[in-house]
Amino acid sequence: MGFEQAWLSYQKRETCGVVKNIDRIYASLQNPVIRSGAEELQAAFAGIIGNEPVLYADSEYEPGEGTIRLLVKEGLKAEGYHLFEEKGEITVEAPDANGILYGVFELIRHLQLGKNLNGKDITKEPVMPLRMLNHWDNMDGSIERGYSGNSFFFEDNQILVNDRIVTYARLLASAGINATVINNVNVKDSATWLITDRYFEDLSRFSQILGDYGIKLFLSLNYAAPMELGELNSADPLDEKVKSWWKHKMEEVFRAVPNLGGFLIKADSEGRPGPFTYNRTHADGANMLAEAVEPYGGLIIWRCFVYNCRQDWRDRKTDRARSGYDNFIGLDGSFRDNVILQIKNGPMDFQVREPVHPLFGGLTRTNQMLEVQIAQEYTGQQRHVCYLIPMFKEVLAFRTYVKETDDTVADIVSGKTFQQTRCGMAAVANTGNDDNWTGHDLAAANLYGFGRLAFEPELTAEEIAAEWITLTYGTDETVKEELLFILMNSWPAYEKYTAPLGIGWMVNPNYHYGPNVDGYEYDRWGTYHRADHQGIGVDRSHSGTGYAALYREPNARIYNAPETCPEELLLFFHHMPYNYKLRSGKTILQYIYDTHFEGVELVDEMVSRFEKLKGKLPDQVYERAMERFLHQKKHSREWRDQINTYFYRKTGIPDDRGRTIY
Ligand code: GCU
Numbered sequence: 067m068g069f070e071q072a073w074l075s076y077q078k079r080e081t082c083g084v085v086k087n088i089d090r091i092y093a094s095l096q097n098p099v100i101r102s103g104a105e106e107l108q109a110a111f112a113g114i115i116g117n118e119p120v121l122y123a124d125s126e127y128e129p130g131e132g133t134i135r136l137l138v139k140e141g142l143k144a145e146g147y148h149l150f151e152e153k154g155e156i157t158v159e160a161p162d163a164n165g166i167l168y169g170v171f172e173l174i175r176h177l178q179l180g181k182n183l184n185g186k187d188i189t190k191e192p193v194m195p196l197r198m199l200n201h202w203d204n205m206d207g208s209i210e211r212g213y214s215g216n217s218f219f220f221e222d223n224q225i226l227v228n229d230r231i232v233t234y235a236r237l238l239a240s241a242g243i244n245a246t247v248i249n250n251v252n253v254k255d256s257a258t259w260l261i262t263d264r265y266f267e268d269l270s271r272f273s274q275i276l277g278d279y280g281i282k283l284f285l286s287l288n289y290a291a292p293m294e295l296g297e298l299n300s301a302d303p304l305d306e307k308v309k310s311w312w313k314h315k316m317e318e319v320f321r322a323v324p325n326l327g328g329f330l331i332k333a334d335s336e337g338r339p340g341p342f343t344y345n346r347t348h349a350d351g352a353n354m355l356a357e358a359v360e361p362y363g364g365l366i367i368w369r370c371f372v373y374n375c376r377q378d379w380r381d382r383k384t385d386r387a388r389s390g391y392d393n394f395i396g397l398d399g400s401f402r403d404n405v406i407l408q409i410k411n412g413p414m415d416f417q418v419r420e421p422v423h424p425l426f427g428g429l430t431r432t433n434q435m436l437e438v439q440i441a442q443e444y445t446g447q448q449r450h451v452c453y454l455i456p457m458f459k460e461v462l463a464f465r466t467y468v469k470e471t472d473d474t475v476a477d478i479v480s481g482k483t484f485q486q487t488r489c490g491m492a493a494v495a496n497t498g499n500d501d502n503w504t505g506h507d508l509a510a511a512n513l514y515g516f517g518r519l520a521f522e523p524e525l526t527a528e529e530i531a532a533e534w535i536t537l538t539y540g541t542d543e544t545v546k547e548e549l550l551f552i553l554m555n556s557w558p559a560y561e562k563y564t565a566p567l568g569i570g571w572m573v574n575p576n577y578h579y580g581p582n583v584d585g586y587e588y589d590r591w592g593t594y595h596r597a598d599h600q601g602i603g604v605d606r607s608h609s610g611t612g613y614a615a616l617y618r619e620p621n622a623r624i625y626n627a628p629e630t631c632p633e634e635l636l637l638f639f640h641h642m643p644y645n646y647k648l649r650s651g652k653t654i655l656q657y658i659y660d661t662h663f664e665g666v667e668l669v670d671e672m673v674s675r676f677e678k679l680k681g682k683l684p685d686q687v688y689e690r691a692m693e694r695f696l697h698q699k700k701h702s703r704e705w706r707d708q709i710n711t712y713f714y715r716k717t718g719i720p721d722d723r724g725r726t727i728y
Contacts, residue, residue, distance in 0.1 A: 068501050069218075069230050072237055072510050073178075073537035076113025080541070081177055083184040084131075084154050085111075091119045092127040093136035098278045099163035100136055103170035106236065107134060110174040129155060134173075136166045145244065145280075146191030149173055151183045164244060164280035168192070168521070171240045178537045190522065193480045196406075196435060196490025197520035198245035198284070199238065200330065201497070205249065205256040211441050211578075213448035214498030214505035219248045223256040225268035227275070230499075235279035237503075241517025245282040247492075248272075251332040251369065253288035260285055261315060262295065266322040273325045282327030284367070289331060289351065290339035291315070302344035303354035312358040320362035328365035329355065330408070335372045348372070348393065349400040356402040365488060367435065368401075370394050370409045370425060377592040385604075385611035386592030387413040387638075391424045399431035406433040406488050411461045413613075414593065416444050416494075417570035418452075418561045421625070421635055424616035426475045427466025433486050436461070436479045439494040440512040444570075445560055447579050448496060448505040450698045451672070452560045453553035455515040455527040462523050467618040476523045491520040507691045510538065511553055528554060545682050548675040555668055561634075563665030563705045566658045568638035569595045569603060572709070580701065581708040595637070599716050601644055602654075603637035614639055644717050658713055659721045662706040669702045 088111060093104040104121050112118035119134065127135060131154030139159045142148065147160040147169030158169035172190065176183050202210040203217035205224075218230050238246065249257045259265060273283040292298040292311045302308055320326055333340030333351055341351035352368040359366060373389035390413055401407070407429065412420025416439040426434065438458050445452040462476035469483060477483045479491055493516040497503050504510045514537075515530045531553045532546060539545050564581070565572040571593045574582040586593040595602055606613035607626045614625040624630045628640045633648055644655040652660065673695045680688055711728045714720065721727055 069233060069499075069503065070501050071233065072503055073514055073534060074233075074236055074240060075538075076110050076174075076178075077540065078116060079114050079178060080180050081115055082180065083182040084151055084156065085177055085183055086115060086117075087132045087154065088115075088134055088156070089117065089119050089132045090122060091134045091136070092122050092124050093166075094124045094138065095121060096123075097138075097163050099280045100138075100166050102236075102239075102278050102280075103136060103158075103163075103167040106167075106174065107170055110177055114174075114177045131155060134158070136170065138162065138166065142189065143191040144195075146189070147172065148187075148189045150187040151185060156183060167239055167280050168242055171242075174240070175533070175537065179533070180541055192242060192244075192521045193476070193523050194490040194520040195481060195487055196245055196492070197243045197517060198247065198435075198490060198492040199243060199495040199516075200247045200251065200437070200492050201495045202250040202252075202441070203248060204254075205260075209498055210250050210252060211443045211494070212498045213441065214496065214503060214509070215500040216498055218497075218499040219272075225265060225272055227268055227271045231272060231275050234497075235276050235281055237513070238281055238517065239279040241514050242521035243517040244280055245284055245327055246276065246495075247284040247286055247330045249286045251286045251330060252336070252338060253286050253332075257286070258288040258291055258294050261287070261291065261319050263318075263322070266319075270323050273323050277325035283323070283325055284327045284365075285329055287329045287331050287355070288339070289333045289341075300344070301339060303341050303346050303350040304344070309354055309358070312355060316358040316362065316364070320359070320364065326362075326364065328359055328367065328404075330367045330369070331355065332369045332371065335369065336375050347397060347400075349397045352405045353400075353402045356405045360402075360404055364404065366402075366405045367408050367492075368405055369437070370407050370423075371415075371437075373592060375592070376590050378590070379588050379594060383611065384592065385606065385613050387606065387613050388611060388616065389413075389592075391428060391616050394425060395428050397432075398429045401432050403433075404488065406435045408435045408437045408492060410437045410439075411458070414570060418445055418557070418564055419568045419634055419638075420570065421568070421638060422461055422464040422466075422475060424613075426464070426478055427468040427473070427618050427621075428616065430468060430484065433488040434479055435489055436475060436491045437494070438491070438516070440496040440509075440516050441494045442496065442509065442512075443494075443578050444573065445557070446698070448509045449579075449694050450560060450701065451506060451508045451552060451556045451694070453508070453515070453527070453531060453556045454512050455519055455530055456554070456557055458516070458519055459523075459527050462519075465621075467621060480523070491516075502687075502690065506694050507687050508549070508553065508556075510534070539683055539687075542682055545679055548678055551675055552672045555672060559665050559668035559672065559702075561665075562661040562668065563702045564709070565595075566637065566661060566709070567603075567633065567654070568635035570638070571595065581705045583708065583712045596641060597713075597716060599718075601642050601646075603639075603641040605641045606639045610641070644713070644719070655713060655717060655719055656722055659710055659723075659725070659727070662710050663725060666702045666706045669699055673699055 133155045145164040147165040160166045205220040207216045207221040334342040356366040370390045372393045511534045514534045714727045
């Protein structure tokens with residue numbers, strides 16, 4: 067399969083000012099990351115302006131018009147940059163090579179956006195230290211929850227090292243991403259062997275390519291590796307033999323694979339092995355590994371997605387939403403310095419709407435990272451358009467009240483709240499080997515947007531979307547206006563025509579696609595809506611599971627009462643009668659009917675706006691996306707009708723506007 071250049075297709079554009087005359091670039095070309103930046107500039111100038119500047123070593127530098135200089139210079143925070151123009155000369159100054167690379171991409175964005183650089187003086191520092199992708203790619207080439215083809219990292223249990231990896235690295239770096247985990251968190255079979263000499267050679271070549279673009283390679287680990295690789299009969303973290311096995315293993319891996327950042331671990335979760343087997347805690351498990359990677363500056367990223375996935379639906383006491391908190395809060399302060407806890411944005415599992423995970427604001431003495439999912443597992447699987455940056459913005463802006471100020475999720479995971487440097491944001495990736503990388507062409511906005519958001523969380527979702535549109539499709543105003551409308555309305559639309567008011571799920575089990583209101587109602591996964599003929603929702607107040615009390619005040623109080631609970635989360639926190647009146651004066655039932663009709667109308671509007679772009683977007687892009695839009699049109703009706711019909715049949719109460727419900 068071929069692959070496209072996404073937002074890095076350097077098409078000829080109208081440019082202005084100083085950039086037209088650039089013909090020399092000076093840089094420390096012996097540094098591979100700076101060299102990547104300098105070569106990227108060459109390619110960008112050649113494509114966008116039609117004139118390829120010549121590269122020179124920095125030792126030959128002579129000031130003057132028509133020059134770009136990439137200069138390593140102390141002053142800013144790690145990976146920051148200072149980009150400025152003076153007398154016809156452009157300078158990118160940064161304290162390290164990654165900063166230079168990010169400054170270069172800022173410069174290139176200016177070219178692509180047709181912005182004038184004359185007199186510009188821009189200083190930026192990344193807000194999140196770690197800006198990471200988590201790929202769920204399996205070594206047989208499949209991708210868990212992958213919606214854009216197969217893996218381009220693995221095939222037939224081999225690692226692929228090719229041009230596509232270079233373009234992948236460029237795409238990530240251009241969005242500011244500096245770390246990536248290439249294998250699935252569910253580590254099985256061959257993937258367990260990634261830390262053995264079976265794969266060292268390929269892994270090392272692969273890792274070097276990423277390293278040339280300032281991206282650290284991470285791997286997901288199998289906690290039971292000491293046993294599965296055939297050597298020990300235990301994985302007990304306090305067993306000396308186990309500890310020493312990992313120490314030797316890590317020494318071997320870090321020696322063989324350059325540019326390795328560390329490991330991601332899913333333990334004691336959904337059937338994966340972990341320290342619970344030995345009556346040890348997650349801190350015991352994580353710390354044992356952290357000690358082993360410490361000498362090499364390695365990090366252990368430990369996931370908090372731990373819950374009982376064998377629940378009885380009859381049991382109303384056990385609450386899956388509590389489990390992450392209950393499993394980890396008691397361990398706060400007991401993790402080593404090079405451990406980071408990775409926490410999903412919400413307490414359940416990437417639903418279209420969830421409250422923020424209560425561990426944010428709960429933990430005060432532990433490094434923390436936010437995990438979001440740009441693979442649209444529960445948000446339309448890249449067949450429906452769903453631009454998720456607005457959702458991530460809400461999560462980041464959430465006030466935890468862990469302190470009086472600097473207490474938002476963004477503050478916590480950027481290290482501001484607790485003065486931490488090992489923290490950041492990870493996204494479960496949405497890429498695959500489809501030509502356009504993300505299946506739905508518009509889903510690339512989530513990939514680009516995630517990186518930009520982690521670098522500069524203060525950017526608005528609109529700014530990021532607008533930037534992505536112009537980088538990818540050029541400066542046509544109609545294209546920008548219509549795509550911006552579509553992207554910005556896509557998450558609200560999806561929320562309207564799927565499960566209502568924060569209750570989530572209602573999808574086909576296992577695949578997580580398409581409506582199935584009771585699909586998970588009598589299952590073992592802890593994901594229930596508890597609808598009967600009078601009402602719906604899960605009581606998580608003090609009279610129910612007590613989940614609401616896991617938040618700090620005033621959040622706990624606000625969530626605890628239906629009158630103050632944000633309405634978009636009402637059914638997440640409370641079991642409510644259908645005739646309960648929302649603030650608008652509408653009953654819950656009427657609200658469900660209305661939003662489902664509205665969601666479909668929004669989709670129709672999105673599609674008719676997209677139709678206006680025929681001839682303005684490349685034909686192939688238009689055709690590919692249109693096919694998905696037409697599916698979304700039909701499928702959103704399926705959602706609307708199944709949900710509305712379900713509630714109509716439960717209650718016998720018709721829509722007060724008499725629209726068709728079956
Ligand atoms: C979800 C998803 C799984 C995945 C899990 C995880 O439950 O459906 O495929 O393994 O999340 O985050 O570990």
